[in-house]
Amino acid sequence: MSDGEKLIPINIEDEMxxxxxDYSMSVIVSRALPDVRDGLKPVHRRVLYGMYDLGVFSNxxxxxxxxxxxxxxxxxxxxxxxxxxxxxxxxxxxxxxxYLLVDGQGNFGSIDGDSPAAMRYTEARLxxxxxxxxxxxxxxxxxxxxxxxxxxxxxxVMPTRVPNLLINGASGIAVGMxxxxxxxxxxEVVDGTLAYIDNNEIEIxxxxxHIKAPDxxxxxxxxxxxxxxxxxxxxxxxxVLRAKVNFEExxxxxxxxxxxxxxxxxxxxxxxxxxxxxxxKKIEGISNIRDESDRNGMRIVYILKRDAVPNVVLNTLYKxxxxxxxxxxxxxxLVAGRPQLLNLKDLIHYxxxxxxxVVVRRAQYELRKAEERAHILEGLIIASDNIDEVIAxxxxxKNTDEAREKLMTRFSLSDIQSRAIVEMRLRQLTxxxxxxxxxxxxxxxxxxxxxxxxxxxxxxRMQLIKDELVEIKDKYGDDRRSxxxxxxxxxxxxxxxxxxxxxxxxxxxxxxxRTPLTEYKTQNRGGVGQKSAGTRDADFLEHMxxxxxxxxxxxxxxxxxxxxxxxxxxxxxxxxxxxxxIQNLINIEQDDKVKAFICxxxxxxxxxxxxxxxxxxxxxxxxxxxxxxxxxxxxxxGVAAITIREDDELLEAKLTTGQSHVLVAVKxxxxxRFEEGKTRPMGRTASGVRGITLAHDKDEVIGMVAxxxxxxxILVVSENGYGKRSSxxxxxxxxxxxxxxxxxxxxxxxxxxxxINSVTDADDLMIINKSGLTIRMAVEDLRVMGRATQGVxxxxxxxxxxxxxxxxxxxxxxxxxxxxxxxxxxxxPNAVPVSTSEAxxxxxxxxxxxxxxxxxxxx
Numbered sequence: 052m053s054d055g056e057k058l059i060p061i062n063i064e065d066e067m068x069x070x071x072x073d074y075s076m077s078v079i080v081s082r083a084l085p086d087v088r089d090g091l092k093p094v095h096r097r098v099l100y101g102m103y104d105l106g107v108f109s110n111x112x113x114x115x116x117x118x119x120x121x122x123x124x125x126x127x128x129x130x131x132x133x134x135x136x137x138x139x140x141x142x143x144x145x146x147x148x149x150y151l152l153v154d155g156q157g158n159f160g161s162i163d164g165d166s167p168a169a170m171r172y173t174e175a176r177l178x179x180x181x182x183x184x185x186x187x188x189x190x191x192x193x194x195x196x197x198x199x200x201x202x203x204x205x206x207x208v209m210p211t212r213v214p215n216l217l218i219n220g221a222s223g224i225a226v227g228m229x230x231x232x233x234x235x236x237x238x239e240v241v242d243g244t245l246a247y248i249d250n251n252e253i254e255i256x257x258x259x260x261h262i263k264a265p266d267x268x269x270x271x272x273x274x275x276x277x278x279x280x281x282x283x284x285x286x287x288x289x290x291v292l293r294a295k296v297n298f299e300e301x302x303x304x305x306x307x308x309x310x311x312x313x314x315x316x317x318x319x320x321x322x323x324x325x326x327x328x329x330x331x332k333k334i335e336g337i338s339n340i341r342d343e344s345d346r347n348g349m350r351i352v353y354i355l356k357r358d359a360v361p362n363v364v365l366n367t368l369y370k371x372x373x374x375x376x377x378x379x380x381x382x383x384x385l386v387a388g389r390p391q392l393l394n395l396k397d398l399i400h401y402x403x404x405x406x407x408x409v410v411v412r413r414a415q416y417e418l419r420k421a422e423e424r425a426h427i428l429e430g431l432i433i434a435s436d437n438i439d440e441v442i443a444x445x446x447x448x449k450n451t452d453e454a455r456e457k458l459m460t461r462f463s464l465s466d467i468q469s470r471a472i473v474e475m476r477l478r479q480l481t482x483x484x485x486x487x488x489x490x491x492x493x494x495x496x497x498x499x500x501x502x503x504x505x506x507x508x509x510x511x512r513m514q515l516i517k518d519e520l521v522e523i524k525d526k527y528g529d530d531r532r533s534x535x536x537x538x539x540x541x542x543x544x545x546x547x548x549x550x551x552x553x554x555x556x557x558x559x560x561x562x563x564x565r566t567p568l569t570e571y572k573t574q575n576r577g578g579v580g581q582k583s584a585g586t587r588d589a590d591f592l593e594h595m596x597x598x599x600x601x602x603x604x605x606x607x608x609x610x611x612x613x614x615x616x617x618x619x620x621x622x623x624x625x626x627x628x629x630x631x632x633i634q635n636l637i638n639i640e641q642d643d644k645v646k647a648f649i650c651x652x653x654x655x656x657x658x659x660x661x662x663x664x665x666x667x668x669x670x671x672x673x674x675x676x677x678x679x680x681x682x683x684x685x686x687x688x689g690v691a692a693i694t695i696r697e698d699d700e701l702l703e704a705k706l707t708t709g710q711s712h713v714l715v716a717v718k719x720x721x722x723x724r725f726e727e728g729k730t731r732p733m734g735r736t737a738s739g740v741r742g743i744t745l746a747h748d749k750d751e752v753i754g755m756v757a758x759x760x761x762x763x764x765i766l767v768v769s770e771n772g773y774g775k776r777s778s779x780x781x782x783x784x785x786x787x788x789x790x791x792x793x794x795x796x797x798x799x800x801x802x803x804x805x806x807i808n809s810v811t812d813a814d815d816l817m818i819i820n821k822s823g824l825t826i827r828m829a830v831e832d833l834r835v836m837g838r839a840t841q842g843v844x845x846x847x848x849x850x851x852x853x854x855x856x857x858x859x860x861x862x863x864x865x866x867x868x869x870x871x872x873x874x875x876x877x878x879x880p881n882a883v884p885v886s887t888s889e890a891x892x893x894x895x896x897x898x899x900x901x902x903x904x905x906x907x908x909x910x
């Protein structure tokens with residue numbers, strides 16, 4: 052050890068701890084995380100500033116990338132040249148950044164993961180947006196710091212006019228933390244920022260009306276909205292992305308065509324892995340994969356085998372390949388040098404705060420410069436007013452300093468003013484130049500006045516920020532690339548199931564199952580029939596539908612909620628099995644009960660959902676019609692279908708086309724028939740309008756029928772066992788909300804009305820007594836009679852027994868007879884309610900066991 056040196060012993064544990072903390076803070080603050088104000092990491096900021104220094108603006112020629120990298124390395128960024136070049140390359144790749152900051156010329160890589168050419172071959176220059184990120188940087192708008200060797204200054208942050216962090220996102224791994232921020236659409240972000248400036252108390256839900264979801268450079272589909280909502284509200288969330296896909300016929304084969312893939316997916320790698328899965332038999336149904344991408348855009352073709360179902364193959368691809376991937380949002384950025392987790396509103400707040408500071412500093416700088424110029428102009432104007440004397444003083448002076456001293460003394464000028472006069476050129480003595488001086492002075496005084504007003508008024512400054520943002524939107528705003536599928540998300544592995552025909556049966560006690568249609572052999576009328584579904588004691592099949600696996604069942608409860616189930620989610624059972632209790636399959640409250648069922652086709656088919664309605668009736672006589680579209684976005688916990696008032700409950704729900712007649716009957720024996728068109732469509736949460744006026748406090752609605760077939764017959768039954776069937780024409784059409792016309796002559800002998808159904812000779816009736824007895828009878832045994840009669844006795848009741856419910860059921864002796872073509876295929880894939888051996892071929896006539904048919908209204 053040489054003279055003057057000494058050793059200081061240090062505990063290695065303490066030294067490691069402090070050294071590692073210093074290192075980690077250095078990585079966090081000076082390398083891996085973006086600044087919340089300009090959205091740039093130090094390397095990106097230095098690349099842009101280095102290019103600004105070099106003068107490679109968007110309207111100048113490109114310069115070699117090596118030249119730019121050398122400039123940045125030598126002046127500001129003392130790290131490896133690859134760190135600078137890689138950062139610059141990424142800012143020029145249209146699949147990496149939503150809004151490009153560098154204009155590259157040459158090979159800058161590809162979405163297949165190809166490397167860019169070496170920096171000596173490529174060239175680059177700034178894009179216009181980068182110039183807006185650095186706009187006013189020369190007006191003391193931001194603080195500068197010394198570079199690594201204290202010889203130059205570099206900006207600590209950019210004065211950006213562009214909300215860069217939101218529109219381009221960022222990703223980086225620091226020590227102990229990481230950031231992963233998605234890009235967004237500039238037009239949406241500007242709209243959201245304007246809304247925030249107008250109302251600083253705005254809720255995130257309101258901001259989401261403007262900023263819908265992240266918008267990725269590679270397009271694709273944001274599948275499901277829960278992750279987006281979570282990310283916007285908390286700063287963390289998982290966003291599911293899917294490729295944009297369509298089906299085509301290629302070389303006579305069904306094919307899946309992919310035109311956009313999820314963000315940050317390597318196309319070549321994805322295709323290779325998919326091919327491996329196909330070869331390993333993990334994915335069935337694909338015979339060939341071709342990448343037909345070219346300069347016009349992406350096109351990946353999956354050619355399918357002849358027997359493959361395109362939707363099933365596609366959903367298998369979503370499950371096993373990167374055609375579906377997820378983006379884990381983690382919005383961590385530096386706020387005042389400290390890492391912080393930020394939600395959507397925070398990000399906008401800090402950007403607006405930064406812009407405000409920039410506007411204030413710019414105004415202060417411009418005001419100072421304007422006042423300095425005004426001061427000089429005042430001196431020049433004094434000189435031009437006394438030009439002969441000024442010339443004489445200058446000519447009579449030995450040197451410049453003496454001339455300045457004399458001028459300062461004679462005209463009470465400052466040093467700066469006298470210097471400007473001495474340096475004045477002869478051409479400024481012309482009359483025209485003197486007029487120009489005065490005009491410039493007037494303009495500059497107006498500018499000073501404006502800048503002082505700006506500095507005095509926060510409203511003016513905010514309006515200026517808004518105007519500049521609108522200008523940015525006009526310059527760079529564009530349409531969304533990523534579409535949003537709100538109904539998506541983590542639902543069942545949809546469509547890994549083929550879309551086959553099934554029979555759905557629901558029993559009176561609420562047991563449901565689906566059975567492949569192939570289990571029901573087609574029989575001729577009058578056949579002996581087959582053993583049908585087993586049921587529990589005193590239970591029986593009440594509803595039966597023919598549907599396909601991909602259709603939906605809607606369940607409506609007495610509290611006014613609607614639940615969904617895909618048909619394939621209904622437990623499968625044989626013809627003779629009992630099925631599962633509906634209560635156990637949906638998230639229904641303990642004290643709630645399913646009251647109505649509707650089987651619908653594809654809820655994503657816009658024409659279908661906008662052309663159908665759900666009509667509901669409550670016990671107190673409220674009627675509501677809602678477009679089926681309102682129920683087309685399934686949620687696991689159901690949605691409100693109707694707002695039920697106190698002491699009321701939902702009784703029935705029917706699917707209609709808007710052309711039906713509706714009949715509503717009440718206990719007191721009255722019935723209203725009205726045209727469905729008389730009820731205007733309402734939203735889900737509405738409570739409806741008056742459908743029928745109840746006769747008294749104890750009166751209540753007992754049923755509703757909706758019919759399209761005007762030849763229908765109406766069967767009504769009273770609690771003491773009396774019933775009758777009448778022609779639909781017996782009930783005149785009246786306005787809704789009236790007291791109705793008599794449907795059964797109610798006396799003490801008949802008791803109150805308990806049931807209304809639309810029937811034909813082909814139906815059977817199942818009558819359930821309060822004592823638990825069930826009796827089955829054929830509708831054809833009842834003759835048609837007038838509506839004002841008291842009907843005939845249907846069954847004999849013992850003691851105080853009375854009828855609890857009456858429902859239509861299938862004739863037991865006949866099996867399911869579905870309309871088929873000459874090849875034996877079912878003709879209509881619609882959901883068909885079935886009440887007899889013949890399947891109803893009109894979907895809109897809900898002609899099912901307990902489902903009254905659609906009918907016409909009354910008063």
